[in-house]
Amino acid sequence: MRTDTGFLRNLGKRRGSQEDWRRERLDRGLKVRTEGLYAVSSWREILYLVGPRALLVLGLLLLPVLAPNLYWQRVLCVAGAYALLAITFDFLANYVGLVCVGGAFMTGVGGYVSGIFTYYLGFPWPVSILLGTVLGAVIVTLLWLPSLPLRGIYFAILTFMFPFLARGIILALDAFGGTLGLGPVYGADNIWVENYLVIAVMLVAVFALRRLVGEDVGILFLGVKDNDLAVLASGISITRVKAKGLFIGALGGCFAGAYIVHLYNFMGTSLFATDFSILPIAATVMGGSGTLVGPMLGALILTPLSELLRGFGQLRVVLYALVLIGFIMFKPEGIVNWLTRKYHQFEQWKKV
């Protein structure tokens, strides 16, 4: 395919009445047979495909530098943790079929496990975070194993209750510092390390999950989501498949918890705050469900926005509600799905 004009120069320009030109969608030559299968034949097409991804990576890497002061750099850290929770929610809901509204339980378990390693056992923070992530995900998966046969809203309700349950148990037993929590839990104490750590994990999570959903195990996850009975009829245990998916998702949620503990140098029952369960949902709806990138962007927009409204206290929940309602009513597909559609509709003029 030879294009006569560079598409960048001609985007959106109408050529009036010249008959020997016609418009063609940019992705026309790229999509041969199916979504996600491309035939790339020129640097322009490579740019078309790589461009958005490169823009995303560069943009994220620049964020800490662009942040005006330490305060906003801290906000970025928290936003990163929320972004991971949002990615987890999106992955579990749209690729495994588990609507998990218990993000706070993941942050809580991941946070407490990693905090215990640092505070009581004196492990260095990177090891603690790693242990908190993996062990936390194992614990979450095991505790939710009995509820995996539940579907849809029933699973959502059960997972939503878990943070309250855990918080109640910790308060009742006065364990791990009880109401007061425990501190100091020494972390990196270097804002740049903290910034880039969460950005790196976010990028790895998004790209790894996008790769994963195309692999065999990802197809099994989708199979369970679309029709779990047919997966059963294919001789595969759906509980095992769901447990695998839950474990992978919980890795993200538990990392967020472990990371926050070492960011605040403190662990307490605030790790089970309902915000960790709710904001990721708003971020997913806003960013575009099923895109994985969208929820991440949604969280990166919503968290600073909610920081700006800190003065309003609990009224911030109204913000989430407004965002949810607004997007569901006016743009239910979310930002990234909308952008993707528009991006695929870019046209170029071709000589006929």
Added chain:
Amino acid sequence: MTDERILEVTDLAKSFGGVRAVDDVSFNLNRGEIMGVIGPNGSGKTSLVNLITGFVKPSSGKVLFKGQDITGKAPNKIADYGIARTFQVMRPYGSLAAYKNLIVPLTSPRVKRATGGKLGDRDAVAIDILEEVGFERDAYVPYKVASSLPLGYLKRLELARCLALRPELIICDEVFSGLSMAEIATMVPVVERLRINGITLIMIEHRLRELFSLANRVIVLNFGSKLADGPPDEVMARDEVKAAYMGTEVAATC
């Protein structure tokens, strides 16, 4: 046809509350047979399938598959032994391309065991199987998203999903229903080929003409219990079958 018993069902029953959905049904199935299961709506045909394949636990009775007791086992275990089934209400993995639908059974433990984990290019195998059940081998149809396929292809996809599991017994729950005469005409040889390839079939059908051209034996269910069992023409000649199917007055005038 060998006389090897592949399936033995003894006094299988299921009650839902006070309703006997399946009422002490017994039959034997030899390897290589195509057995039809017919009966009016609500006579317990699909319930029978659900009981055999483990999707519903039987209240009483026994199911032996190749001499092994599989009564009340988990559905994935029973599928793992080699019993595949189609679903009357087709729900493909809608967000996946048609051929990707087959990746699920192709990654199942049973197929892994049969191929020693070396199946090769799974996508190619999937497309071969789709062709076997009557998908065009072109650059288009097998790659379409399953939810956009028309009914005829969905039925074939159901069958393909069973076939990918390399089963010994396939239970088809109304694979002909909703298809046009032309589509059925192309579907019948597909089923015939399955039998030639050594797969035993149980076919639940309402399309009697096509069923009788395939099946060598038919059982008739009515209100959950077995009414008749035998070769198709013999079974259909019986008065009680006519009565169950068409009502008593019509049967009397036949």
